[in-house]
Amino acid sequence: MIPASILVVDDNATNLKLISELLRFEGHRVLAASDAEKAQVILEGALPDLILMDIALPGMDGLELTRLLKGDTRTGKIPIVALTAFAMKGDEQKALAAGCDGYITKPIDTRAFPVFVSNLLAAS
Ligand SMILES: [Mg+2]
Numbered sequence: 001m002i003p004a005s006i007l008v009v010d011d012n013a014t015n016l017k018l019i020s021e022l023l024r025f026e027g028h029r030v031l032a033a034s035d036a037e038k039a040q041v042i043l044e045g046a047l048p049d050l051i052l053m054d055i056a057l058p059g060m061d062g063l064e065l066t067r068l069l070k071g072d073t074r075t076g077k078i079p080i081v082a083l084t085a086f087a088m089k090g091d092e093q094k095a096l097a098a099g100c101d102g103y104i105t106k107p108i109d110t111r112a113f114p115v116f117v118s119n120l121l122a123a124s
Pocket of ligand 1: 010011012054055056057
């Protein structure tokens with residue numbers, strides 16, 4: 001497993017903490033943002049290997065931020081995985097249409113999640 005730098009964007013504090021802890025346990029460096037604007041500030045000073053992006057965020061949503069990042073030559077190559085709520089049918093298609101490279105359904109499966117992330121990092 002290659003340790004990576006991963007930006008997690010989620011406005012749900014419990015979810016942000018859970019995902020961050022799972023990733024840190026795997027040896028990854030985690031950057032955490034509770035909204036799109038904070039994520040943009042972090043990205044001005046860092047280029048992570050992967051972004052985990054909640055779709056439903058206050059203010060700018062995850063789809064809009066994904067479009068902005070994918071359209072920017074500096075950040076366009078960073079893989080973005082959407083965090084979509086299981087109940088929200090159609091979110092997966094919207095996430096892929098916005099430029100996300102994949103999606104994970106919430107609530108997070110804490111066993112499958114680290115495997116999913118390492119496979120994704122190995123592939124990118
Ligand atoms: Mg949210």
